[in-house]
Amino acid sequence: MSDALTRAEPVPSAPFVGDGISISLAAPMMRYSLRARQPQALETLLGVKVPKKIGAMEEGIACLGPDEWLLRAPIGSKIVGGAGLPVSLVDISERAICLVVEGPRSAEILNAGCPLDLDRFAVGRATRTIFETVEIVLLRLAEDRFHVEVWRSFAPWMWTALTTAAHH
Amino acid sequence: MILIHCPYCDEKRPEIEFAYAGQAHIARPVDPDSYSDEEWERFLFIRANPRGRHHERWRHSHGCGRFFNAVRDTVTDKFETTYKAGEPRK
Ligand SMILES: [Zn+2]
Numbered sequence: 434m435s436d437a438l439t440r441a442e443p444v445p446s447a448p449f450v451g452d453g454i455s456i457s458l459a460a461p462m463m464r465y466s467l468r469a470r471q472p473q474a475l476e477t478l479l480g481v482k483v484p485k486k487i488g489a490m491e492e493g494i495a496c497l498g499p500d501e502w503l504l505r506a507p508i509g510s511k512i513v514g515g516a517g518l519p520v521s522l523v524d525i526s527e528r529a530i531c532l533v534v535e536g537p538r539s540a541e542i543l544n545a546g547c548p549l550d551l552d553r554f555a556v557g558r559a560t561r562t563i564f565e566t567v568e569i570v571l572l573r574l575a576e577d578r579f580h581v582e583v584w585r586s587f588a589p590w591m592w593t594a595l596t597t598a599a600h601h
Numbered sequence: 602m603i604l605i606h607c608p609y610c611d612e613k614r615p616e617i618e619f620a621y622a623g624q625a626h627i628a629r630p631v632d633p634d635s636y637s638d639e640e641w642e643r644f645l646f647i648r649a650n651p652r653g654r655h656h657e658r659w660r661h662s663h664g665c666g667r668f669f670n671a672v673r674d675t676v677t678d679k680f681e682t683t684y685k686a687g688e689p690r691k
Contacts, residue, residue: 487610487665498665499609548602548615560610563618563663 443530443588451599453538456592459531459580463510467494467502468521475502478515478522488560490572495559503559503570503582505531529570530588532581534595539577545598547571567591603678607661608669608685614661622658624648625670626690652676656690659683 440461448457469475472483484496495503506512515522534543540551546564549571554560559572567590570582583591604613630636630644649655655675660668672681672691682691 488612499667501666548617561664561666562614568663 443585444532444592449592449596449599451596454534454536454542454599456595456599457533457535459533461508462526462531463504463506463508463512464524464526464529464582465504465506465512466521466523466525467504468500469519470500471519474518474520478513478518478520479504488558490557490559495570495572497559497561497570527585529582529584532583532588532591532595534579534581535577537577538599539579542595542598543571543579543581545601546594564591565594603680605659605671605680606683607664607667608683609665609667610661614664618661618663620660620662622660622668625656625658654681658686
């Protein structure tokens with residue numbers, strides 16, 4: 434049955450390439466929303482340390498709030514269940530898509546709609562924030578490479594907004 | 602743009618990431634059944650509305666998602682301080 438299904442993406446599959454910037458759709462990935470009052474419970478479950486500081490990211494796990502983490506992993510990764518532990522794991526893989534914004538003009542173009550001070554947003558940080566009126570999760574993977582996690586239904590708008598900013 | 606210090610994120614963040622959520626430190630009735638109409642009116646509708654120092658709730662809705670309390674001057678719109686929910690009134 435699944436052979437008959439084709440994946441439809443909300444943005445063009447060909448990257449946008451402009452002066453000092455490229456914007457492209459990241460490959461599909463697994464995403465989990467992790468909630469726990471005690472991060473130790475999550476660490477017991479996952480077998481890895483989770484970042485404790487809000488806005489920090491380690492090994493694909495971003496701390497978004499005092500009791501909230503976003504786990505991103507390649508498709509096919511084994512995610513354990515967590516029965517009996519005081520944690521919540523919700524599969525949100527298909528809720529968002531990820532746009533990769535890359536190049537020396539990345540920060541400038543993101544700042545066309547995102548009010549964060551990106552000079553003070555170091556490599557390795559990740560946070561929920563806003564672009565114009567659309568909520569995003571912004572992750573800085575390198576000095577000039579960002580991931581923008583945006584909900585699928587907002588993605589066509591986001592693509593237009595970013596590529597329009599990149600044209601200027 | 603105003604920057605607001607989120608006590609959970611522990612950094613100043615742009616105002617549009619936040620949402621205002623009314624006056625702070627309004628305690629829910631411990632024993633609602635015993636409340637008179639006048640007490641319900643006071644709890645639900647009567648707010649301080651001061652000119653100057655105001656204790657209010659804010660939520661870092663497009664950030665960490667948490668509610669916290671703030672002291673803001675309603676004349677100058679300056680934030681005097683922000684602190685975590687549950688901490689005593691400042
Ligand atoms: Zn916050």
